[in-house]
Amino acid sequence: MASCLIGRQLSLCVQKNLWLNSAGCRYVSKAAAKTQVEYDYDGPLMKTTVPGPRSQELTKQLGDIQNVGAVNFFCNYEDSRGNYLVDVDGNRMLDIYTQISSIPIGYNHPALLKLMTNPNNLSTFVNRPALGILPPENFPDKITESLLSIAPSGMTRVQTMACGSCANENAFKSIFIWYRNKERGHNTPSEEELTTCMTNQAPGCPDLSILSFMGGFHGRTLGCLATTHSKVIHKLDVPSFDWPVAPFPRLKYPLEEFSRENAQEEARCLEEVVEDLIVKWRQKGKPVAGIIIEPIQAEGGDNHASPDFFRNLRNISRKHGCAFHVDEVQTGGGCTGKFWAHEHWGMDDPAEIVSFSKKLLTGGYYQKDELQADKPYRIFNTWMGDPSKNLFLVEVLNVIRRENLLEEVTRSGKALLNGLYELQAQYPGLLSRARGQGTFCAIDVRDAATRDRLLLQARDKGMLLGGCGDQSIRFRPALVFKEYHVHIFLNIFNDVLAQNK
């Protein structure tokens, strides 16, 4: 293993042989010179097709226990490093999907390994507390060092949860409680409310709704799933709530070339539809208590909207007294070049609630003061998160700052998007709609079947990518994905595309 690890100098030599070979190269990597990359590998190295024989054997074994239809292959996480995921057959792949966008600073980062060897940290892993009743001594400090140090504008309160779905479920509950207290004008429920809620009936369990967008993804538990509208496979056969669904603008890319048409499309969605739905659902007796939206629809196909769209939507939420809930589960954590994607909107008061998970290592949500539930035990569960994940997050944030990773992401993201523009110019029948912010990029492929084939061919050449939407490829590298990694990717992807002309 150690023989494959390379230092900075070697990596600079290696990259010269890559993208530089292909036509039209205009990239020179300056990024690598700045940081230590000793814990990374020098490039992909494939020994078998994927899944290889050992992965197939393990898949068969696991198949007796679980549905393994989604398993790609089995991994050797011990040997994985930085941007490279190693599988159980010894294949080493450049990972541009990072466990569905959930690995912030690559595999086995030395800072995280070091944390594990500190004996002072052992007890945090071994004794998982019920955080809501018996928090550990360092909990306020650790949460201040970690989550509060990156709190969105206007938010000083944060609640951890075990995962993204639990984060959104509990954020919805905060919204409903806040909304009903507003409606009542005080916090004291009636006798009828106290009685009816015990059997799921109104007024105790009121007919409130959350407005969401077609193409949005907010999780798969029953509450979240009622706001998720990206794929049939998530929703079919599961009972749901009659909540309003607005169209998400379908923009033309590159955004700067179609600003007039895109502005019209966004206005149509907001004025004609969102406001209408809010009025209609109020009339139906199911008032919209909150609006949930992703800054970039991820699972639904990497659909973007302009800062103006979000600012206007925020105003609509204010006008109608609905809470504005920005779901940053996939966009948060630095991959757009800012810590939160909503920072690109340039607002002091972006939302009532911002939820997160994945790269933040713990689920949870920030909220404005007035959204915090008025009584204890209204928002509660046994674990309320996991302090061992906060420990890791403190280190991840240190690394992001120390290594200027947000700047790196901006730089790599530009290189990646420019590379995608060039490829779509080179393969116009195959690729279109290259788009992105930071390294949070995507490109459309001719059709779903071709997209799926490209993903498999890229994997066999040592490059892990993910699909999203009907026919898109999404790029979700870790924050340590540098310009020279972009070049490795573009070079290999170019080969794959040439096969599919």
Next chain:
Amino acid sequence: MASCLIGRQLSLCVQKNLWLNSAGCRYVSKAAAKTQVEYDYDGPLMKTTVPGPRSQELTKQLGDIQNVGAVNFFCNYEDSRGNYLVDVDGNRMLDIYTQISSIPIGYNHPALLKLMTNPNNLSTFVNRPALGILPPENFPDKITESLLSIAPSGMTRVQTMACGSCANENAFKSIFIWYRNKERGHNTPSEEELTTCMTNQAPGCPDLSILSFMGGFHGRTLGCLATTHSKVIHKLDVPSFDWPVAPFPRLKYPLEEFSRENAQEEARCLEEVVEDLIVKWRQKGKPVAGIIIEPIQAEGGDNHASPDFFRNLRNISRKHGCAFHVDEVQTGGGCTGKFWAHEHWGMDDPAEIVSFSKKLLTGGYYQKDELQADKPYRIFNTWMGDPSKNLFLVEVLNVIRRENLLEEVTRSGKALLNGLYELQAQYPGLLSRARGQGTFCAIDVRDAATRDRLLLQARDKGMLLGGCGDQSIRFRPALVFKEYHVHIFLNIFNDVLAQNK
């Protein structure tokens, strides 16, 4: 710290001074002689009232970030050992609540600390995978060693999830998918189903229901919460589903003295109500796809029912084609003297689904083969559990077997219940309805205010207990709670009761 740790011999001396002093003692501890308890303390040691000054300071600090209304005090988990929780003011308390019943083998168990120092395990903590697509090499083995080694009768499939609520939410989804496939007679949905599900409408999102019991607790996310009916504070202001709620039998204790009345009460609940509700909800167009129940209602007040009740309910579920879902989130893990509380029913085919969390350290559920979703990505999320928790669980199960902890629980449980019987005989105006299985015991107090006062007074004397239901105290010690710990408890509790005569 080390000076407070004691060996077996000393602890045997110490206990002589405890319960033996109080009137009517009939206990002799034989348990302690059998196992190593070097990592435990010799008894409670209180330095301040609780919360002490340092806890108060930290509560104030955390109050700027979160609602701290439920925080009892802050803990020093490093110094906590075995059955004793140490707080930040140096108070050492005998913990009979164990983080809402979620600590299986006490604090800082040497076997778990040892696991953390094994360098082979580091990578499992540092690299959290997306288990559903890229599992680690040892995942099938670890899940076989841990969860499958304790699988309920008739179940060979298990799915991990991050917490108990996610476990139940996904179990419900499995039930709905299975039920709809049965209704269709095949797995191919209609075009109408595919279209309607995207906007939450029937038939794609069908009006199916889960039948639950009054007093039951199954979690707090929106799907789970629709089956939870234990306290107003959990449910008020949160939209819900119109799902049927049956009465849970209200038995008289001790069960063996009231078997005839109790059997009548159980028959009334089952025949007159459960079957009626199933028929009624089918007629309403909201068929009951599944029935969820706890073997002992915990949060709702430690309500028991007989094995006959559960066997009959299981038969009703079969008769009406509903899945039977046993929620063992609180009862599972050995605290009733068997690994699963439903084992006390003596059935070969106890359920379609058994869900778990808490003492199992990971959420999840077992299911029968036919309940497994027919396609990948129907039951899915980013993390699908956490392999680092499986590592711990393997060790916990080793300790349970090596130290015969299920036998210990049976022995301590008998001592505890006998002690409670004696106390309620001694304080008939104060205590009633002592009940339990293993150490999963409870007793009722005259009224809620007195119950709450007793809990605080016990805490100030170094004993952590929890409330449940309207006026019950619940006992939820770890599996390493021995007979001599029972005596320590009974002795202190006797003092508290004497104050409240």
